[in-house]
Amino acid sequence: MIRTCAVTKDFEVVYDLPLQVLKSPDISWYWVDFHEPTDEEAKLLADFFHFHPLAIEDCLEYVQRPKLDFYEQYLFVVLHSIDKKTLEAEEVDLFVGHNFIVSFHKQPIKGIDQVWIRLKTDEDFKIGPLHTMYCILDKLVGEYFPLIYHIEDILNELEENPDIERIFDVRRDLSKLRRTIVPMRDLLYRIIHSDRLQRMKERQIYFHDIYDHLLKLVEMIEENREITSDIRDSYLSLNSNRMNTIMMTLTVITTIFMPLTFIVGIYGMNFDYMPELHWKYGYFTVLAVMGFIAISMFFWFKKNGWIRFHKGDR
Numbered sequence: 001m002i003r004t005c006a007v008t009k010d011f012e013v014v015y016d017l018p019l020q021v022l023k024s025p026d027i028s029w030y031w032v033d034f035h036e037p038t039d040e041e042a043k044l045l046a047d048f049f050h051f052h053p054l055a056i057e058d059c060l061e062y063v064q065r066p067k068l069d070f071y072e073q074y075l076f077v078v079l080h081s082i083d084k085k086t087l088e089a090e091e092v093d094l095f096v097g098h099n100f101i102v103s104f105h106k107q108p109i110k111g112i113d114q115v116w117i118r119l120k121t122d123e124d125f126k127i128g129p130l131h132t133m134y135c136i137l138d139k140l141v142g143e144y145f146p147l148i149y150h151i152e153d154i155l156n157e158l159e160e161n162p163d164i165e166r167i168f169d170v171r172r173d174l175s176k177l178r179r180t181i182v183p184m185r186d187l188l189y190r191i192i193h194s195d196r197l198q199r200m201k202e203r204q205i206y207f208h209d210i211y212d213h214l215l216k217l218v219e220m221i222e223e224n225r226e227i228t229s230d231i232r233d234s235y236l237s238l239n240s241n242r243m244n245t246i247m248m249t250l251t252v253i254t255t256i257f258m259p260l261t262f263i264v265g266i267y268g269m270n271f272d273y274m275p276e277l278h279w280k281y282g283y284f285t286v287l288a289v290m291g292f293i294a295i296s297m298f299f300w301f302k303k304n305g306w307i308r309f310h311k312g313d314r
Contacts, residue, residue, distance in 0.1 A: 002041050005119060006030040013120045019048055022100075029128055033116065034104040042104075049102060051095055052076075059093045059104045066187040070196055073097055077133070079187075080180050081109050081140050082147060087176040092140065094133055101129035103136070111139030134206045137188075141213050144181060148220050151177075155227050162235040171228045178221050185214035256297045260290045 004017045006027045022030040032049075034041060045056045055069060055076040069076040074097035080089040092109055095102040103112060115135045154170055188211040192204055263286060267274070279285075 001035045002037065002044070003033045003035060003116075004030065005033075005116065015120075019044070027099075029099040029101075031100070031116075031119070031129070031132060032102045033112065034102070035112075036106060036108065037104065045102075045104070049095070051102075055093075055095070062091055065183040068187060068190055068194070074100075077187075079137065079140055080184060081105075081107075081111060082144060082177070082180055083107075084143075084147065087147065087173050089180045092136070094136065096129050096133050099129070101132050109140075111143055112136060114139055130203055131206075134203060134210070137207070137210050141184065141210050141217075144177070144217050145213075147177060148217060148224070151224055152220075155224060155231070158231055159227075162231055162238075164232065164235055167228055167232050167235065171225065171232075174221055174225050174228070178218075178225075181214060181217050181221065185211065185218055188214055252298075252301050255301075256294050259293050259297075263290055 002019075004015065004019065004022060006014050006017050006022055007029055008014060008026055009028050011028070017030075019032070021027075022032070034045075042056075042060060045051050045059065046053070051074075052071055055071070058067075058076070058078060063078045065078075066080055067076075067078045074095050077094040077096065079092040079094065081092055082088070083090055090107045090109065091105065092112065093104040095104075105112065115132065118135075119132070151170055151173060154166070158167060158170070188207060192207045192211055267286060
């Protein structure tokens with residue numbers, strides 16, 4: 001679907017104009033949004049707008065990282081939104097000229113829809129394409145924060161009840177977010193420090209604000225990754241300590257039964273001439289000796305701290 005929006009010389013916002021009308025002298029600037037376009041609609045990037053083939057190729061094929069390319073009459077920007085369910089990056093392409101902005105995205109993008117609606121009522125949106133580009137960027141970056149906050153809520157739960165599988169799931173989600181947000185931060189750095197964007201100087205403070213948000217997001221991701229590492233290490237350390245305690249207990253039990261097994265082995269050899277073999281109280285005497293040995297070793301191990309009793313795991 002292709003939708004159009006234009007701002008007239010009188011600052012009136014008009015929607016759904018035919019493409020041919022957009023270049024009328026009465027139009028101050030216009031915005032064309034390729035919203036989940038068909039193959040036929042995508043051809044208009046070349047047939048009607050005459051954009052560079054390399055930029056069109058980047059629109060039709062997924063670009064791994066956000067980027068900024070300069071062309072003679074416009075700049076081409078690749079941005080990334082994030083799918084809330086999969087946390088995978090979704091591409092948004094922008095062609096920004098002095099009197100137009102063309103957006104291209106193969107998936108529904110909530111941020112673009114919000115800017116599209118507000119353009120009619122918010123006077124600031126009528127300023128021009130560059131401000132609209134800022135608004136789109138601001139919306140896309142603003143949608144990153146709830147994703148990070150949700151992960152922080154999960155981490156708070158994991159600190160109370162560690163779950164190693166969920167910890168690795170969170171680390172994987174943080175890695176996905178990092179692969180999207182860090183390149184976006186680098187893109188904003190290039191935008192605000194580019195000498196070729198002279199006309200953006202007066203609006204640079206707005207892009208600086210987005211850059212600051214991205215810096216904060218990257219810091220939050222790194223802090224949360226450290227938290228997951230701490231929780232993971234604590235969990236593994238706790239399990240290792242628990243396993244060592246179990247192995248020590250089993251070793252103590254085995255050690256206690258070693259002399260008892262030795263005694264039983266001796267009296268199980270069935271020789272005819274063995275001391276106490278035919279003695280009336282021999283059986284009870286041997287049991288008493290074995291019990292004494294077992295109890296003595298138990299208390300000796302306990303005195304030396306080799307046996308510990310825990311009320312809980314934590």
